Amino acid sequence: MKDFLKMLGLVAVFSLVRAAIGLHNYEIGIDDTNIYFVYVRNLHEGHGFVYYPGGPHVEGFTSFLWTLFLTLVYSIRFLPFETTVLVSCLLITASIVYLYFRFVKARFGEIYGWFIALFLVLTPGFIDWNVFSLMDLPLWILSVSWALLLLIDGGRKKLFTVIVVLLPFIRPEGLLLSGALVVLRMFREYAAGLTLRRAILSNLVALLAVVTAIVIFTLFRIAYFGYPFPNTFYAKVSVSLGSNIKNGVFYFYDTVRHTSLVPAVLLAISLVTIIRRRYWNQWRAHAGIIVLVLVAGFFLVYPFLTGGDHFRYSRFFQPLFPLTALLAMLLFQPWLAANKTRRTLVLPLLLVWLNLNSTDITSFRESFATAAGAYFSRLGPDLVRQSQLQSEFDIAVYGRSAARHMNEVLSACDSLPSYGVVAAGGTAYMYKGEIVDVMGLNNPEMAHADRIKAHGVKNHGSFNKQVFYRQAPDLFLSYPDPLTSELVQTDANAMAFLTKLRDPAYFINRVCQDIFNDPDFKGRYRYSRISNGAKHFYGFVRTRHFETHCPGLTVTALD
Incomplete structure (x- = not known):
């Protein structure tokens, strides 16, 4: 509890700084959040999942579980509705930071736990998206991170099962990720010494629970809404794969310029290190790292398949950013610990670099010289500038x-x-x-x-x-x-x-x-x-x- 209160204080302080310097008009969330609020009010008043009373059933929201949670808050709130949601998002965000802090602290010590906690809150857009937007993102990052850390640890199977069963109800990509996490748990247990048969049987209940949840949820969608996927999928994502990949390239380019270059650099260095050291030759010993790389790969590839979105601060990559820091920590902590001066220099410099981004408006089609000049002319610390989500x-x-x-x-x-x-x-x-x-x-x-x-x-x-x-x-x-x-x-x-x-x-x-x-x-x-x-x-x-x-x-x- 003491560590959680520390992380809550850390998130609260950075949120206050962001609200004082970088944001205004944040009290009711972003416009997409207000779409959630429309459905919440209509559901609370007994109209069902409709955009306006008497309208057709439509799933115009991305997260089914977040909609139900907001409806509960709307029904029993003790503060103004939006304020209650803001407090909830603050607590969920603090829980995300606490999960990573506790995981790293238990393995490498408190100083590294504080590093990854600061890495999260200093990542451009982390506070803006998770605390102030009032969207479903903090619930998604919390659930995915919790399931992954439990998978790497190898314990608390019942809790792991509950989380992966809920993933399809939190985000559409949970339909893919939930089953994949169960299969990765089979791999993790097989690497730990179980026979392949025992590893499969040990996780069969979780796999069947995920499949059952997906089938029931899909049948409900077809029966109630008329379609197997949210309406947002058909409105936003259903373009050609070629167009999605092209947009995904632009999305990645926008991320490294306008969010942060550091996660991409950490991921690239980590992957090169894994390839050079041939970690797959000792896959049993490195099963946790392999699992982490595969999940990070999912979050890296997914925006290329869907085309990303138009929002600043790389919403689809936000779950990936803490994974890149964790992967680098698992790979390079011994190198840092071997030299105190190295650790003292590298960690703070990395955090400063992490928070630097550019607010230039050059496009992917600009020449390298033009793009580079514009990038450095508008480079600065994101924490003390107006939010790009404003x-x-x-x-x-x-x-x-x-x-x-x-x-x-x-x-x-x-x-x-x-x-x-x-x-x-x-x-x-x-x-x-x-x-x-x-x-x-x-x-x-x-x-x-x-x-x-x-x-x-x-x-x-x-x-x-x-x-x-x-x-x-x-x-x-x-x-x-x-x-x-x-x-x-x-x-x-x-x-x-x-x-x-x-x-x-x-x-x-x-x-x-x-x-x-x-x-x-x-x-x-x-x-x-x-x-x-x-x-x-x-x-x-x-x-x-x-x-x-x-x-x-x-x-x-x-x-």
């Missing part, structure tokens, strides 16, 4: 603010217009009417319209014009919009926003397949000011709903 927090806050303002303007309507959005979290949580997610994450028809997403921006390629016209939201986008954060509501600013939307290079227009320049769209929607006399906002409207249900509003076409 825009994701802002979108959630601005989305709630914009939707709250719209509710006030539309309060005279006897039926609120259906509202088509691109940013589908904070807006949907606050808007009182039906929300149409045109990016498809929470819209099964949109997500399944094109099996291969051969267009659009990474993770935003599901928009389909035919589906959009068929669903025909009464109101599409709004100004102010959560992606623009503009709060000055004048006709001139609104028209400037319209000009942006019609620019083929503008993000919203790109993900919406240039619909704002589509003659069909211009014939069906008018860019208008919607006013109740005291307040107003702007958006694309289909006038029929407003004429029928909102007689007290003035809708003035601006284009």
Whole structure:
């Protein structure tokens, strides 16, 4: 307990520093977290797993178990809901750090335990993602790390079984990893001296439990949602393998530039060392290292198969980073311990280097000289700079603010217009009417319209014009919009926003397949000011709903 309190204090201190220097608007998490909150509220109110009351069943969230946990928190909270989730994330993150601290301390001593604890909290994005985003990532890292460390230790089989059975419910990649971890435990026990038959039989219950859980969960998904995988898979990941690998290369490039170079360097040096020393020739003695390398390999390869995502700080690589530090520790601790001066120099310098990254915006296609110059010109310590995730927090806050303002303007309507959005979290949580997610994450028809997403921006390629016209939201986008954060509501600013939307290079227009320049769209929607006399906002409207249900509003076409 004493060590856990130390790690809790460490995480709390770094979180306070991050909140004071690097973050603002973090109280409600990022916009994707607010999508979770939408489902949590609807589930708590008895509507089921739906994006809006009366809507289709849809699994527009990534972690089923995190959704259930948040629903429990929502039901029994003793603090404001988001605050309770923040405290929960802080405790889970401290548990991650404690697991690694305890594991390394037991083998190499307390100084090395503190090194790996500091390695975690100084990794750019670790605090931002695990404590402040309020997403499922800390639960995922905790579960995977716990299962792996138990596997290397070789003890507490019942606890190991419970964790691997839960992995498919925490993240979709758990469907692959859970069974693989059981097989690796068979290998670990075989390497420790059991016969192959005994090693298999010893873990047969765990393997059957994993298979049973996956089958039941998949059958439930098909029966309830109509599909075997989350809707997020069909909306984001279902592009060609070639495109995913290409995006994965960009994702890795972004990681070493904008998150940290150190994990990649540690992993490369570790793999070269393993190959040069031919660890596989003495695989029984090095079974723990082999297991660690294979699991690290899974987290290294997975983003190349799925294409990664658009978020900063390498969310998909975050579980890999502590594994690279642990692997290096297992391989090189004797070398460090042999010379006190070496240890005193190497460990602090490594931690300083770990926290350095660049905020440049050069692309993978730039020349080496241009990319290198930009990288070093913007290189600095991440801990004392604004978080690269800040825009994701802002979108959630601005989305709630914009939707709250719209509710006030539309309060005279006897039926609120259906509202088509691109940013589908904070807006949907606050808007009182039906929300149409045109990016498809929470819209099964949109997500399944094109099996291969051969267009659009990474993770935003599901928009389909035919589906959009068929669903025909009464109101599409709004100004102010959560992606623009503009709060000055004048006709001139609104028209400037319209000009942006019609620019083929503008993000919203790109993900919406240039619909704002589509003659069909211009014939069906008018860019208008919607006013109740005291307040107003702007958006694309289909006038029929407003004429029928909102007689007290003035809708003035601006284009």
